[in-house]
Amino acid sequence: MxxxxxxxxxxxxxxxxxxxxxxxxxxxxxxxxxxxxxxxxxxxxxxxxxxxxxxxxxxxxxxxxxxxxxxxxxxxxxxxxxxxxxxxxxxxxxxIEPAIKPAALHSKTQKIGILATKGTLTSELFHQTVQNYSQVKIIEQIGHGLVELIENGNLYSTEMTQLLTSYVQPMIDENIDYLVLGCTHYPYLIPQIKEILPKHIKIIDSGxxxxxxxxxxxxxxxxxxxxxxxxxxxxxxxxxxxxxxxxxxxxxxxxxxxxx
Missing domain, CATH: 3.40.50.1860 (Rossmann fold)
Incomplete structure (x- = not known):
C-alpha cells in the first residue's frame, strides 16, 4: 500500500x-x-x-x-x-459506534438519550457498551422511518418534524442532558432536533x-x-x-x- x-x-x-x-x-x-x-x-x-x-x-x-x-x-x-x-x-x-462514553461521563442528570436504528440498539456490541455505564440511565429510542425520509429527500417534511418530536419529547420528559445520535444519517437532522430540545441538552455524534x-x-x-x-x-x-x-x-x- x-x-x-x-x-x-x-x-x-x-x-x-x-x-x-x-x-x-x-x-x-x-x-x-x-x-x-x-x-x-x-x-x-x-x-x-x-x-x-x-x-x-x-x-x-x-x-x-x-x-x-x-x-x-x-x-x-x-x-x-x-x-x-x-x-x-x-x-x-x-x-462507528454511538458516542455513549462522553455523554455518560459528562451527564449531570445521569440520564442520557440515544436515538438509533433497531439494528444498532439490538446488537451485541451496543449492549456490551451500555453495560460499561450502568451508573447512567440510558433512554433508547429506535428512529423508525427517519433513514427512509432522508434517503427519499424528505429531510424537511411535516412527517419528519412529527416523528422527531414523538421520539425526542419523551427523553426530554425523562430529564436527559445529552442526546446521542447513533446513526450516521442523523447529523443531518441536528438543526431540526435543536428546535425541539431545550438549550441545555447537548447533542453528540461520532463524526x-x-x-x-x-x-x-x-x-x-x-x-x-x-x-x-x-x-x-x-x-x-x-x-x-x-x-x-x-x-x-x-x-x-x-x-x-x-x-x-
Missing amino acids: NTQQPIGLFDSGVGGTSIWKEVHALLPFESTVYLADSKNAPYGKKSKDEIIALSKKNTEFLLEANAKLIIVACNTATTNAIKVLRENYNIPFIG EAVARQTKYILEQNQLIQKEPNTALFHHFFINNPPEVMQNLLGNNFQVIQKDF
Missing part, C-alpha cells in the same frame, strides 16, 4: 457523508471513495447475516477501488459486521471522533498523505438515483449512479 491510495467509506446510504465531511475536513490531502448502498437502506431492519453479507460486498467494492483503509460509516454495519470484516480482510477498518481515529490509524500504519496530492480525487458511488446525495454534498463533487 502507498499513501496516495484512497480512504474507502461505505454506508447503507447517504448518511455516512456526514462522516466523510469530518474526515475530509481533518485530512484534506487524502483521496476518498464513498459507497452508498441506498438500494438496501436501511440496514437497521435487516438480519445480522444480511448485514454481514452486504458489508462484505461493500468492502470488496472498495478493495477493488484500491482503498488503503475502510471506514464502516454506518452504526448498524459496525455493530453487526466489523468483527467479521476484520477477521476476513487484511486492511485497517474504522467503525469528529471517527476522523481523529482515522488519522491516528493512518499514522500508525505509515499510510497518511501529509502533503498536497496532485492526484487527489473524491469518488462517490450510489446504487439509487443520485439527486439526494448530490444535494447533501453540493456541486463541488460528482455523484455517480452505479449498480453494485
Whole structure:
C-alpha cells in the first residue's frame, strides 16, 4: 500500500457523508471513495447475516477501488459486521459506534438519550457498551422511518418534524442532558432536533471522533498523505438515483449512479 491510495467509506446510504465531511475536513490531502448502498437502506431492519453479507460486498467494492483503509460509516454495519470484516480482510477498518462514553461521563442528570436504528440498539456490541455505564440511565429510542425520509429527500417534511418530536419529547420528559445520535444519517437532522430540545441538552455524534481515529490509524500504519496530492480525487458511488446525495454534498463533487 502507498499513501496516495484512497480512504474507502461505505454506508447503507447517504448518511455516512456526514462522516466523510469530518474526515475530509481533518485530512484534506487524502483521496476518498464513498459507497452508498441506498438500494438496501436501511440496514437497521435487516438480519445480522444480511448485514454481514452486504458489508462484505461493500468492502470488496472498495478493495477493488484500491482503498488503503475502510471506514464502516454506518452504526448498524459496525455493530453487526466489523468483527467479521476484520477477521476476513487484511486492511485497517474504522467503525462507528454511538458516542455513549462522553455523554455518560459528562451527564449531570445521569440520564442520557440515544436515538438509533433497531439494528444498532439490538446488537451485541451496543449492549456490551451500555453495560460499561450502568451508573447512567440510558433512554433508547429506535428512529423508525427517519433513514427512509432522508434517503427519499424528505429531510424537511411535516412527517419528519412529527416523528422527531414523538421520539425526542419523551427523553426530554425523562430529564436527559445529552442526546446521542447513533446513526450516521442523523447529523443531518441536528438543526431540526435543536428546535425541539431545550438549550441545555447537548447533542453528540461520532463524526469528529471517527476522523481523529482515522488519522491516528493512518499514522500508525505509515499510510497518511501529509502533503498536497496532485492526484487527489473524491469518488462517490450510489446504487439509487443520485439527486439526494448530490444535494447533501453540493456541486463541488460528482455523484455517480452505479449498480453494485
